[in-house]
Amino acid sequence: MDMFFSYLIYFILFSISLAMILLANSRLKSSGAKLPPGRKGWPVIGESLEFALAGWRGNPERFTKERMNKYSPDVFRTSLIGENMAVLCGPSGNKFLFSNEDKLVTTRWPNSFKKILCFPTLTSPDHHNPSSTLDNVLFKTPTAVHEFLKPEALKQFVGTTDMMTRNHIDMYWSSYIKEDLKVHQLSRKHTFAMSCRLFMSIQDPESVSRISHGFDRIFAGFISLPVDLPGTTFNRAIKASNILHGDLIEIIKNRKKELEEEKKRSEIAAAPQDLLSHMLVIADEINGKFLSEEEISAAIIGVLLASHETSSTVITIALKFLAELPHVYDAVFKEQMEIAKSKRPEEFLNWNDIHKMKYSWNVARESMRLYPPFFGTFREALTDFTYAGFTIPKGWKTHWTVHSTHKNPEYFPDPEKFDPSRFEGQGPPPYTFVPFGGGPHMCSGKEYARVQILVFIYNVVTKFKLEKVNPNEKITYNPGPIPENGLLIRLHPHHM
Numbered sequence: 001m002d003m004f005f006s007y008l009i010y011f012i013l014f015s016i017s018l019a020m021i022l023l024a025n026s027r028l029k030s031s032g033a034k035l036p037p038g039r040k041g042w043p044v045i046g047e048s049l050e051f052a053l054a055g056w057r058g059n060p061e062r063f064t065k066e067r068m069n070k071y072s073p074d075v076f077r078t079s080l081i082g083e084n085m086a087v088l089c090g091p092s093g094n095k096f097l098f099s100n101e102d103k104l105v106t107t108r109w110p111n112s113f114k115k116i117l118c119f120p121t122l123t124s125p126d127h128h129n130p131s132s133t134l135d136n137v138l139f140k141t142p143t144a145v146h147e148f149l150k151p152e153a154l155k156q157f158v159g160t161t162d163m164m165t166r167n168h169i170d171m172y173w174s175s176y177i178k179e180d181l182k183v184h185q186l187s188r189k190h191t192f193a194m195s196c197r198l199f200m201s202i203q204d205p206e207s208v209s210r211i212s213h214g215f216d217r218i219f220a221g222f223i224s225l226p227v228d229l230p231g232t233t234f235n236r237a238i239k240a241s242n243i244l245h246g247d248l249i250e251i252i253k254n255r256k257k258e259l260e261e262e263k264k265r266s267e268i269a270a271a272p273q274d275l276l277s278h279m280l281v282i283a284d285e286i287n288g289k290f291l292s293e294e295e296i297s298a299a300i301i302g303v304l305l306a307s308h309e310t311s312s313t314v315i316t317i318a319l320k321f322l323a324e325l326p327h328v329y330d331a332v333f334k335e336q337m338e339i340a341k342s343k344r345p346e347e348f349l350n351w352n353d354i355h356k357m358k359y360s361w362n363v364a365r366e367s368m369r370l371y372p373p374f375f376g377t378f379r380e381a382l383t384d385f386t387y388a389g390f391t392i393p394k395g396w397k398t399h400w401t402v403h404s405t406h407k408n409p410e411y412f413p414d415p416e417k418f419d420p421s422r423f424e425g426q427g428p429p430p431y432t433f434v435p436f437g438g439g440p441h442m443c444s445g446k447e448y449a450r451v452q453i454l455v456f457i458y459n460v461v462t463k464f465k466l467e468k469v470n471p472n473e474k475i476t477y478n479p480g481p482i483p484e485n486g487l488l489i490r491l492h493p494h495h496m
Contacts, residue, residue, distance in 0.1 A: 046079025098439025
């Protein structure tokens with residue numbers, strides 16, 4: 001009986017979707033619009049399965065490359081996660097989308113992402129502040145988040161980052177001297193704990209673990225079939241998000257009380273020390289309003305999602321190459337030891353030290369080129385517009401993707417070769433290396449990620465030489481790059 005109802009629901013969804021597709025196509029044809037070439041795939045799921053399979057097989061760029069070759073190197077049409085989509089390709093496509101933000105296109109999460117991540121009020125058209133939709137809260141960075149992640153503000157956290165990283169290495173890595181260690185799992189554990197400390201001043205391991213529980217389900221929901229039925233991956237992601245929101249709202253309410261009590265005790269309010277306090281006391285610079293508790297919760301989930309995956313992924317991939325390529329390791333070791341020798345035994349790293357890690361950052365950037373932590377983001381057409389001779393209809397999603405440039409030999413000769421020198425001098429051509437996006441809504445956490453990544457590399461390389469346990473360990477994507485066994489390595493301590 002359950003199977004009968006499952007098939008019945010799918011048949012209904014299939015029929016409705018097919019009718020909507022036919023109706024939309026007939027309207028577009030009657031308007032004479034020349035749509036980008038491509039295909040929409042199956043009703044409801046579109047080409048989402050092909051997109052996911054390419055990643056699971058370790059070759060995510062294949063989806064984009066095949067369609068660029070078959071349809072157009074400039075733009076092609078597809079349907080992903082239930083959305084009509086035009087994928088703009090190459091540096092020209094990236095530049096077009098980045099430079100036309102809030103003109104022809106605006107940042108938009110796909111509806112399935114919104115359903116997972118936010119309270120219903122944040123997508124409701126009659127919300128008390130229409131400009132504060134989930135898209136604005138997560139992508140159009142709130143003033144408080146932007147201010148907190150500025151390099152000027154991050155300088156004060158370099159020492160804390162170094163201290164926490166040292167403690168992590170001593171507590172977890174040093175105990176694996178005679179055992180195989182899984183880099184990805186430990187780096188995720190560390191970067192998430194770091195974000196909880198800096199964003200919300202949460203240090204208790206049990207509290208950090210409770211907050212982190214469910215993020216895996218949320219990520220899995222992003223690339224799942226967007227059908228909200230009991231037992232589906234999408235439904236589990238929504239439930240995990242609801243639980244997380246409940247925990248965060250309680251934390252936000254408690255912090256508000258603490259700030260109010262502190263204000264009563266002192267006429268001069270103390271400067272906010274973490275991101276949560278920033279969001280509670282700093283009004284938006286555009287509309288002058290403060291974020292609601294729901295908006296703060298959504299924003300925190302957004303930055304935690306990024307820190308949960310992005311930094312840990314880059315750390316994992318960078319250490320993979322350091323274990324594989326002795327000449328790269330030696331150059332990084334030399335650079336980092338020069339910094340280490342300039343420090344007193346208990347002295348922590350500072351902002352100037354981060355700027356000295358030029359080669360190490362090139363290693364991290366080359367790691368992101370070959371294995372980008374995220375495939376790109378989405379925009380929505382605000383009006384009909386023409387690109388490369390094709391019409392992109394109003395309401396369609398547009399997508400820029402790292403996979404149209406990062407391994408393109410036109411911009412990166414011998415693209416499969418790991419070569420940090422690509423980033424020396426003027427570096428790659430504009431709009432070809434885009435792991436953090438570009439334009440007015442470039443990822444505001446870029447500098448935060450740089451600090452996390454470089455401090456981690458410093459603390460590992462100055463203590464250990466690395467050996468891969470399985471030289472042929474595969475990388476799969478779900479949705480970011482993940483070594484099949486978590487990147488198994490053996491640590492060889494330096495004897496100095």
